Amino acid sequence: MKSFYRILSSFIVLVAFNTANAESIKWLHLFGEDSSQYPNMVRAVEEFEAKTGHTVVLQYLENESFKAKLPTMLQSNDRPDIFYSWGGGVMYDQARAGFLRDVSSVVPDSYLDTVSAAAADAFTFEGQRVGLPLQVSQVAWWYNKDLMSQAGIDVSQIKMWDDLLDAVKQIKAAGITPICMGGKDKWPVHFVWTHLHIRNGGKGLFLESLNNGGWDRPEYIRSGEQMLELVELEPFQKGWLAATWPDQAGFFGDGKCAMAFMGNWMYGAQASNSASGEGLADANMGMFNMPMTSGGIGDSGDTLGGINGWLFSSTASDAAVELMMHYVSLDIQKEDASNGAYIPIVKGADGSLTNPFLQQVAKNISNSEYHQIFYDQFLGADIGRVVNDVSTDLAAGIISAEEATQAVQEAWEFNQ
Amino acid sequence: MRSLKSQALLSRYSTLIIFLIPALTVFTLFVVLPIGEAAYYSFFRWNGYGDPEKYVGFKNYAYLFKNRVFIMSLKNNFYIIAVSLLVQLPFALLIALMISDKIKGATFFRTIFFLPYILAEIVTGLIWAYIYDGNYGLVATVWEFFGAEAPFIIADKDWALVAILIVVFWKFFGIHMMIYIAGLQAISKEVLEAAKVDGAGPITTAFRIKIPMLIPTIKLSVFLSLLGSLQLFDIIMPLTGGGPSNVTHSMVTYLYYFGVMRMKIGFGSAVGVVIFLICVFIAIGYQRTLMRDDNENKF
Amino acid sequence: MKTNFRTFYLYLFLFLMAAMIIIPLYVSVMGGFKHTGELRTNSLGLPKDWKFENYTSLLGNTDFWLFLWNSTVYAVGTTFFVVLFASMTAFVFAHIKFAANKFLYNYFLLGLMFPFATAILPLFLRVRDFGLLGTSWAVILPQIAFGLGFSIILFRGFFRQMPREIFDAAFVDGCSYYQFYFRFTLPLSTPIIATVSVITLTGSWNNYLLPLIMINDESLYSWPMGIMVFRGEYFTDWGKILAYVSLTLLPAVIFFFALQKYIVAGLTGGAVKE
Numbered sequence: 001m002k003s004f005y006r007i008l009s010s011f012i013v014l015v016a017f018n019t020a021n022a023e024s025i026k027w028l029h030l031f032g033e034d035s036s037q038y039p040n041m042v043r044a045v046e047e048f049e050a051k052t053g054h055t056v057v058l059q060y061l062e063n064e065s066f067k068a069k070l071p072t073m074l075q076s077n078d079r080p081d082i083f084y085s086w087g088g089g090v091m092y093d094q095a096r097a098g099f100l101r102d103v104s105s106v107v108p109d110s111y112l113d114t115v116s117a118a119a120a121d122a123f124t125f126e127g128q129r130v131g132l133p134l135q136v137s138q139v140a141w142w143y144n145k146d147l148m149s150q151a152g153i154d155v156s157q158i159k160m161w162d163d164l165l166d167a168v169k170q171i172k173a174a175g176i177t178p179i180c181m182g183g184k185d186k187w188p189v190h191f192v193w194t195h196l197h198i199r200n201g202g203k204g205l206f207l208e209s210l211n212n213g214g215w216d217r218p219e220y221i222r223s224g225e226q227m228l229e230l231v232e233l234e235p236f237q238k239g240w241l242a243a244t245w246p247d248q249a250g251f252f253g254d255g256k257c258a259m260a261f262m263g264n265w266m267y268g269a270q271a272s273n274s275a276s277g278e279g280l281a282d283a284n285m286g287m288f289n290m291p292m293t294s295g296g297i298g299d300s301g302d303t304l305g306g307i308n309g310w311l312f313s314s315t316a317s318d319a320a321v322e323l324m325m326h327y328v329s330l331d332i333q334k335e336d337a338s339n340g341a342y343i344p345i346v347k348g349a350d351g352s353l354t355n356p357f358l359q360q361v362a363k364n365i366s367n368s369e370y371h372q373i374f375y376d377q378f379l380g381a382d383i384g385r386v387v388n389d390v391s392t393d394l395a396a397g398i399i400s401a402e403e404a405t406q407a408v409q410e411a412w413e414f415n416q
Numbered sequence: 417m418r419s420l421k422s423q424a425l426l427s428r429y430s431t432l433i434i435f436l437i438p439a440l441t442v443f444t445l446f447v448v449l450p451i452g453e454a455a456y457y458s459f460f461r462w463n464g465y466g467d468p469e470k471y472v473g474f475k476n477y478a479y480l481f482k483n484r485v486f487i488m489s490l491k492n493n494f495y496i497i498a499v500s501l502l503v504q505l506p507f508a509l510l511i512a513l514m515i516s517d518k519i520k521g522a523t524f525f526r527t528i529f530f531l532p533y534i535l536a537e538i539v540t541g542l543i544w545a546y547i548y549d550g551n552y553g554l555v556a557t558v559w560e561f562f563g564a565e566a567p568f569i570i571a572d573k574d575w576a577l578v579a580i581l582i583v584v585f586w587k588f589f590g591i592h593m594m595i596y597i598a599g600l601q602a603i604s605k606e607v608l609e610a611a612k613v614d615g616a617g618p619i620t621t622a623f624r625i626k627i628p629m630l631i632p633t634i635k636l637s638v639f640l641s642l643l644g645s646l647q648l649f650d651i652i653m654p655l656t657g658g659g660p661s662n663v664t665h666s667m668v669t670y671l672y673y674f675g676v677m678r679m680k681i682g683f684g685s686a687v688g689v690v691i692f693l694i695c696v697f698i699a700i701g702y703q704r705t706l707m708r709d710d711n712e713n714k715f
Numbered sequence: 716m717k718t719n720f721r722t723f724y725l726y727l728f729l730f731l732m733a734a735m736i737i738i739p740l741y742v743s744v745m746g747g748f749k750h751t752g753e754l755r756t757n758s759l760g761l762p763k764d765w766k767f768e769n770y771t772s773l774l775g776n777t778d779f780w781l782f783l784w785n786s787t788v789y790a791v792g793t794t795f796f797v798v799l800f801a802s803m804t805a806f807v808f809a810h811i812k813f814a815a816n817k818f819l820y821n822y823f824l825l826g827l828m829f830p831f832a833t834a835i836l837p838l839f840l841r842v843r844d845f846g847l848l849g850t851s852w853a854v855i856l857p858q859i860a861f862g863l864g865f866s867i868i869l870f871r872g873f874f875r876q877m878p879r880e881i882f883d884a885a886f887v888d889g890c891s892y893y894q895f896y897f898r899f900t901l902p903l904s905t906p907i908i909a910t911v912s913v914i915t916l917t918g919s920w921n922n923y924l925l926p927l928i929m930i931n932d933e934s935l936y937s938w939p940m941g942i943m944v945f946r947g948e949y950f951t952d953w954g955k956i957l958a959y960v961s962l963t964l965l966p967a968v969i970f971f972f973a974l975q976k977y978i979v980a981g982l983t984g985g986a987v988k989e
Contacts, residue, residue, distance in 0.1 A: 059933070062943040069927055071464050071679065072839045076848050078931040093679065097465030183571070184659060239550040239568025241660040277750070381463075381679040389662065396573075396661050414461075428811060431892035435807045436819070439800040439863055446860035447826050450837035457837075464836055511732065514725055521729075527975060528733045531740065534967045536921035538939065539960045543743045546953075554742060586735070618721075640865075643827050650923075668830045681836055688833025695828030703821075 025320045028059045028073075028080035030066050036268070037341040044327035051326075054319045074099045074313060081316040082324060085131060086308050087122045088373050089380025094311070095125040101312045102128035106321040114330065118371065119345035122307040131311035132324045135342035136371070137263045138305035138361045139191045140287045142270075144280060147176050147258040155286060161199075161226055161293045168235045171258045178233070180257040182248035183241035183392055187376055190391035191261050192230070193404070194375040195290045195304045196223035202298030203370040210379075215412055216405040219297070224394055224401025226293060231395050241396060246273045253279035261290075263305060264343065264361045287357055289364065302370040305361075306377070307345075379412075386411040451692065458686035463679040476686035485674070486687070489665040492577060496666065497645045499581045500588070505637060508589045509630075512596035513622050526597065530590040537587070541654025544583045545570065548655075576656050576664045583651055588644065592637050599633030600626060639702055646695055667691050740964075747958030769958035781934065782941040783963065788851060789926070789937060790919040793858040797866050797915045798908055800859065805870030806896055810882075820871070826864030831924070839928055853929035854937070858919050866911045873907040874900065909977030913970065920967055938963050 027045075031038045045056045059080060061069060066084070073079055074094065085091055094100050107129060112120055115133060123131035141164075148155060151174035153167050171178040182188040197206070201219040209215050237243070237257055246269070252260045253274030260266060264287075271279030292300040310324055333344035334352040343362050344350055350362040365371055376384035390404040399407075458476055460468035480486050511529065515522045532540065547554040550568035559566035569579045603626060611621050627634075649668040652658060658665040658673050665673065667687065675684020747769050748762040773779045808820050834857075842853045877900070885895050901908075923939035930936060942956055 059931075060943075065927060065940070065943050068677075072836070072928050073931060075465070075839075076843055076931070078849050093463055093465065097463070099465065184657060186659075239571040242548075242550070242568050242571035242656075381677070385673075385678050392659075393661050398573075398661055427891045427893075428813075431896075432807055432811055432813060435803040435892075435896075438796075439804040439823070439867075440819075442796075442800065442856060442860045443823060443826065443863050445841065446838060446857045447829065447834070447863075448822075450834040450841065451825070451829050453837040453840075454833045511729075514729065519722075519725070523975070525729050525733060527972060528736055530971065530975070531736055531968065534917050534971055535740075535964060536923070536939065536960075538921075538923055538942075539743075539964075542956070542960070543739050546746075547739055547742065554738070586739075636868075647830050649830065649832060668832055671830065672832045676832065676835065685833055688830055691833070692829050696825070699824065699828060 025054055025056045025082070025317065025323055026059060026080040027056055028061065028083040030061060030063055030084055032060065036339050037336050040332050040336050041327065044332060048323050048326050052319065056323060079313045079315065081313055081320040082310050083313065084308065085311045086306055086374065086377040088378035089384065090377060091130065091311060092125055093380060095128065095130055099314055100130040101314050101316050102130060103312050103321045104129040106318050107325065111325050114346055115328065116345045116347060119307050122373065123309050123311070131309050132328055133307055133309035133345045134328055136305060136307050136345055136365050137265060137343060138303050138364055139195065139261065139263045140289050141259050141261050142252065142266050143259045143286050143288070144255055145284045145286055147255065150174060151176055151258065155288050158288060158291055160291050164291050165229055165233065168230065168233050172233065172235065177237045177257040178235040178259060180248045180251040180260045181236045181240045182243045182245040183395065184243055185245045186388035186392045188245055188248060188262065189395050190376055190388045191304065193223055193227050193391040193394060194387065196226050196293060198302050198304055198372050199290065199293040199296040199298045202302065206372065213409065213412055215409040220405045221401045224404045227394050228401060231397055249273040250275065255280060264358060267340070267355065267357050282356070287360060299369060301368050302372065303364055303368040304372050304374065305365065306374055380415065382415055383408065383411045454685040454688050457682050458689050460682040462682040464681040468682065476683045480686055480690065485662045485665060486670055488663060489667045489670040492664060493646055493666050495577060496581065496584060496648055497642060499585065500641045500645050501638060504585045504589050505592055505641060508592035509596050512593045512600060513626065516597045516600040529593055532587045533590045537650030538654050540583060540587055541651050545655050548579055570656050571660055573660055573663050576660060580652055580655055580664055583655065584648065587651065592641065595633060595637050596630065599630045603629050642698055643695055646691060743957045744961040747954060747961050749954055766954060769954050770962065773959055773962060779941065782936050782938040785935055786920055786937045789854045789858070790916045792851065792855040793862065793919045794912050794915040796859045797862045798911055801863050801866035801911065802870050802901065802904065805867045805874055806900060809871050809874035823864050823867050826861055831861065835924065835928055842929060848929060849931050851935065854926050857925060858922065862915050862918060866915065869907055869911055873904060877903065906977045909974045913974055916970060917967055
């Protein structure tokens with residue numbers, strides 16, 4: 001009897017709410033209304049609602065709250081259908097726990113042909129397609145042209161790590177702070193150490209370590225030693241250990257340091273966090289890739305950065321997937337690219353990039369044979385934070401290069 | 417007479433049950449059971465998704481006690497307790513003594529001193545992080561006024577904890593002050609009058625009469641301060657995040673940073689259980705030696 | 716003469732202390748009037764241009780009032796039940812002799828010893844299993860539970876100090892426990908109720924973590940969650956945040972001012988003689 005009533009009532013509900021409120025799709029993101037990509041998200045929603053009659057609800061959480069809340073949210077009935085992701089280990093954990101939906105059957109090959117294969121692959125797990133990509137980014141050395149020329153540095157001469165060290169010495173001698181760094185947030189520091197890993201060990205050793213361990217191998221110890229060489233020169237701004245990422249961006253934008261090792265989003269951030277609100281002029285900024293290390297077996301074209309996108313939770317409907325395919329499409333990505341919102345992954349959209357820095361990054365990434373996703377995302381919540389911690393400890397001079405690699409190895413073992 | 421007595425008994429037991437049930441239920445469901453569950457989780461390696469599956473016995477605890485950062489956070493909690501008991505509480509007492517007499521503006525000062533307690537901890541952390549900023553903060557402005565280059569207190573491994581201790585002091589001395597003021601006002605006027613008549617000055621009165629009569633109050637204040645110090649969390653996160661280089665963690669921030677944020681719920685639970693046991697241990701010891709229970713007003 | 720010097724130093728000291736408290740608060744209230752860039756360069760002084768819009772845009776923003784309202788609901792809801800349940804429980808502990816009295820009292824003290832951060836996940840699972848997730852009860856019930864310990868200590872102390880004569884008189888008149896509780900205890904307990912209320916209201920008002928975990932619907936956000944709105948991907952609008960925070964401090968301050976007379980009386984009434 002009970003099940004009859006249940007079926008009856010759900011039927012009535014279904015019928016009653018059929019057309020207008022067919023399915024309400026919850027889309028969880030971290031882009032405030034002021035951000036450059038928000039308008040097109042709204043536009044995609046409006047177009048989709050008009051086209052299909054579904055309703056879409058956009059939900060915003062700021063970065064740290066998002067990370068704090070997502071695990072519990074995914075386990076409740078209020079879980080979002082679509083949510084932002086940096087891919088990597090955190091995504092794998094979510095997939096393993098069964099919180100993601102395999103949407104391979106809903107995403108046709110015709111769609112997949114329109115996006116960069118590498119980007120799409122980043123959102124698969126053990127053959128399941130659990131999400132769709134949105135953008136890519138790269139970490140490189142941003143520099144202030146004025147300050148560099150004041151110190152007499154010719155950036156095109158920086159080809160090897162040792163050249164960079166020499167440049168730092170020269171800049172310091174000229175009385176200029178060589179590098180802005182946000183030590184309190186830690187992740188800006190880990191970019192340096194891990195990019196050295198990429199140069200020293202390359203893709204092969206990374207995959208080897210990922211699958212079979214060996215994070216304490218000599219190539220990675222070398223990265224620590226090289227980082228210590230840099231740190232000994234005291235290149236960072238005073239009080240860098242208490243500086244957050246916004247502080248770092250603000251300093252750079254205020255012209256207080258010559259270089260900063262940061263992702264391409266530094267372009268917008270250095271302006272908005274600066275004291276004047278304007279930051280450095282485009283003509284005054286430049287970017288160069290992490291130089292090669294001597295004896296490193298990685299390729300000098302290898303890049304470190306992100307492939308970010310959207311994941312589908314286990315109860316996401318087909319409509320949610322269709323919404324994403326509508327949003328991550330040529331038209332919208334072209335417009336966002338020309339606004340400099342992000343570096344697109346839909347084929348051909350990068351042609352619309354007007355910002356020279358983003359263009360440069362797009363080129364770097366498409367030429368790169370090995371684009372490593374940020375270690376602190378890729379390796380998962382636990383190992384990732386260990387990497388951040390030891391990078392900062394290394395930079396603060398309180399642990400040795402061996403200890404740093406051992407800590408990562410231990411964390412990896414613990415998580416097997 | 418007899419029916420009244422049995423009626424009274426019935427009334428007593430029914431009151432007992434009815435009055436106790438609401439609090440007992442809510443408390444057990446939302447505090448005690450979670451403690452039990454946390455204890456259970458502490459024996460697993462679990463990332464918080466689904467159900468705990470990987471049983472690891474006491475491994476989490478073993479790792480904990482060998483961990484350099486946890487040992488440091490234990491020490492930090494100890495420093496916090498020390499500063500609270502040796503600096504903050506005496507200071508609160510001093511202020512309470514100063515303003516409990518009917519001096520002009522007592523109410524004004526009381527309110528001002530209590531304000532930091534009302535301020536949300538995240539907000540306190542944010543404001544003080546700003547003040548301590550070596551480039552633009554208050555500290556920097558003052559230092560530079562005297563012509564020196566301002567230090568970056570929060571970035572300094574040796575001084576960051578001091579910075580935190582100052583904020584803890586700032587935030588909590590108000591509530592202890594209020595407790596002492598209340599205690600002082602409960603001292604009977606006759607005793608104070610008698611002291612005056614005997615020619616005792618304010619300082620003598622304070623030390624010979626007021627403070628001894630405040631002992632029960634002081635005991636309560638110390639008890640609350642001990643427990644509060646062990647649980648310090650919300651102020652540290654926005655100020656230093658436990659840094660630089662993990663030197664300013666308290667046990668609870670350690671729990672949050674190394675347990676919850678790293679999706680190591682089992683490990684985090686183990687830390688929670690350890691904190692709980694330490695608190696219980698201190699509470700029992702404290703109650704046994706210093707606080708008594710009596711049967712006054714019971715019937 | 717001597718007294719004058721002493722008074723002078725007394726006041727000097729008190730004013731210095733007051734300054735230590737007011738200055739940080741002043742800095743944040745003023746900060747609300749500054750541009751973010753200026754916050755970094757001019758922390759102490761008056762704003763160069765008064766950016767009123769940080770404050771005015773908040774006051775005109777319906778979300779702001781919604782968050783304040785939600786926080787009020789959580790705070791008042793929690794406080795009401797804490798006062799009711801804790802006073803009932805403390806009544807029993809203070810006035811009724813029974814075997815498990817001391818044991819149960821200590822049982823409640825456990826609530827003071829358990830760090831909330833450990834309880835997040837178990838609490839979340841419990842609330843979810845009760846189907847309360849996303850409702851106000853998800854926030855109110857755990858807050859009640861964690862607030863009971865301290866409140867019971869305060870209530871019990873107060874009740875133990877109540878003059879014996881009232882009981883004797885009431886019982887001779889055939890008053891039952893219930894009647895006594897409602898007719899005598901509660902009315903006479905105004906001071907301690909005020910104390911417990913302020914402490915509970917403040918605790919709930921400022922609670923960030925619990926609502927974050929329990930509430931998903933933006934229309935139920937508490938005010939600390941509202942701060943998120945001002946943190947974008949690249950950029951944190953500190954000016955707006957300081958304005959926001961200064962505004963949310965007001966209700967708590969006003970409430971405290973109104974009740975502070977009672978608080979001291981409440982603490983005096985015996986709670987501190989525990």
